[in-house]
Amino acid sequence: MERWTMNVPEYVLMQILENAFQWFVVVDQNARILYINENYCKFLEVDREEAIGKPVDEVIENTRMHEVVQSGEEHIASPHFIKGTYMLANRIPIKVDGTIVGAFGSVVFRDLHDWHHLSSNVKQTLEKINITSLSSEETSYRISDIKGSSQAIRSIKKTIQMIAPSDLPVLIQGESGTGKEMFAHSIHHLSDRSDKPLIKVNCAAIPPDLLEVELFGRGKTSTSPEVKGRIHMADGGTLFLDDIGSLPLPVQVKLLRLLNTGELQSSNSHQTDKVNVRVIGAANQPLTDLIQSEHFREDLFYRIQAITLHVPPLRERMEDFSEITSYMFHQAIVKAGKRSLVLAKETMDYLTSYHWPGNIRELQSVIQAAVYLTSGNIIYPDALPPQVKQRNAYYTPSSRTLAESLEELEEKILKDTLQQFPNKKDAAIILGLSKSTLYEKLKKYEL
Structure with missing residues (x-):
């Protein structure tokens, strides 16, 4: 090593020190700065010549370089709060013949967003590597399970990779059967919560009078023990509320409080617990329609819709x-x-x-x-x-006017669609009509 360094020109060593790490600092046994690269000085807004020789804690706020010199213990990927943001730093003691003579530190990620973004990308890469080893009984889904290369799907996947590391609530909109649960699982597995539970609650499948206890639990009474709800089970992880539009209004109030304060209050209890839960909601109909019919709270909608994924049919x-x-x-x-x-x-x-x-x-x-x-x-x-x-019916020329023929064809299409889909809401979706337009046409043809 000594022979190699002797053969390396000084200007090469300087380029390595300036560019091998984004930000880099070396201190002596008294925690005084021996070397600091120019990029770090620019960020700190200090003159390099003035910084060299000074105690490191006078130049870098909240530094722990002096602790490394004193203890000899390295800090790997240690959070460092500086200039209003957290960064991740490595701090390594320098030893000669077993004696600590200084330490060097480097900033690995300039903010935690860089780390979260890398973490998400690493997890996605590992998914690709291990995809063939997944058990056939695996009930959860990953982003690799979402098939398709259309612009819409590529855009959703890209958004998932961007927002997965955050703790923000997510709303997934899409018709029934479009695979909204797969997208929710993908967000969870690419997040920092992936080693914690993903708890799913089908809000439409649980009777409204039982849903509050199912979610928030029930306090202990003289006749019954305490019951922990699904939110308690999801603490530290993700809560997936499928068909969130089916939540009763009183439960929506408690969910809004949970999102705003992180506090959970069980039924029949005045005590509140702090929980750390990320909420992902899914809806198969526009929540704005439910707001107009006063079945969904507007303030809850605005709290959960900032990040909305629209899954196309x-x-x-x-x-x-x-x-x-x-x-x-x-x-x-x-x-x-x-x-x-x-x-x-x-x-x-x-x-x-x-x-x-x-x-x-x-x-x-x-x-x-x-x-x-x-x-x-x-x-x-x-x-x-x-x-x-069943094939679509084709138009056959006749002696009727174009308007008459179009009306005849329209009536037949309406009849055939209603025969397959008696539910008028489903029929309207298939025909690409609003419910009011469908009802007008049904009235016109007396269907």
């Missing part, structure tokens, strides 16, 4: 259809224990021409059923459900 991202279908098809084959299966061209034509009102969840069910219903090596259309095989 499958019919609006058909460029992803082939990749999604291939992935689900392979999964279904493996689960069914079959060696090889292929989709007949006509079968694939039916799948791609269908409008998929149930979105990805419906597609998955159709593929799984087709795999089990096929005894040979080729999946033919007869393995598909009737609604998938």
Whole structure:
């Protein structure tokens, strides 16, 4: 080492010291600065010539370099609060023949955002490396499970990587069956909370009179013991509220308090507990509609909607259809224990021409059923459900005027759609109409 350093010109050593670390400082056994690079001086707004020779704590606020010199213990990735922000610093003692003669320190990340961003990227890379080793019984999802390369999906994935390291609440909007839970899991697994629980609550599946206790727990009474709620279970981790629009208004008040203060108050109790929970909500209908009908609090909406992910329905991202279908098809084959299966061209034509009102969840069910219903090596259309095989009606020229023909075709489309989807809300979504417009057309044709 000594021979190597002797052969390195001084200007090379200076360039290494100036650029090997973004910010770099060396102190002697008295914690006085022997060397500090120019970039660090610029950030500290000090003159390098004046800084050299001074006690390090007079130049760098909140430094702990003197502690390293005294104790001989290194500090690795230690938080350092300086100029209003936290940074991560390494501090290493310098020893000669076992005696501490000084220490050197370097700033690894200039702020914690740099660290969080790297942490998220590292976790995503590790997911890619270990994806083949995941258990088939794994019930959680990662960002690698979100298939598709459309602009919409790429944009959502990029947003997830940016916001995952934060503790901010997230709202995921999308129709039923679009895979909102997968996006919630992805946020959790890329966050610093990934080693803590992700607790899911389906707000629509729990009776309203039980939901408050299910979430917030219940205090001890003379006749019943204390009950811990799902929020207690999620402490330190993430709480995923699926169908958050179904929360009763009194529960919304308590949730708002939790978001604002971090305090949780159990039912039948005046005591409050501090909890550290990140909230992710999912809604399959616009919460603004629920606000207008006074079923959702406006102040809670503004508290959770700052980061909103809009998951598009499958019919609006058909460029992803082939990749999604291939992935689900392979999964279904493996689960069914079959060696090889292929989709007949006509079968694939039916799948791609269908409008998929149930979105990805419906597609998955159709593929799984087709795999089990096929005894040979080729999946033919007869393995598909009737609604998938129904073709759209085409217009045939007649002696009627264009307006009359269009009205006739419109009436037929309305009838066919209502036959498949009696729920008028679903029919309106399929037809791309507002509910009021649909009702006007139904009244016009007396349907």
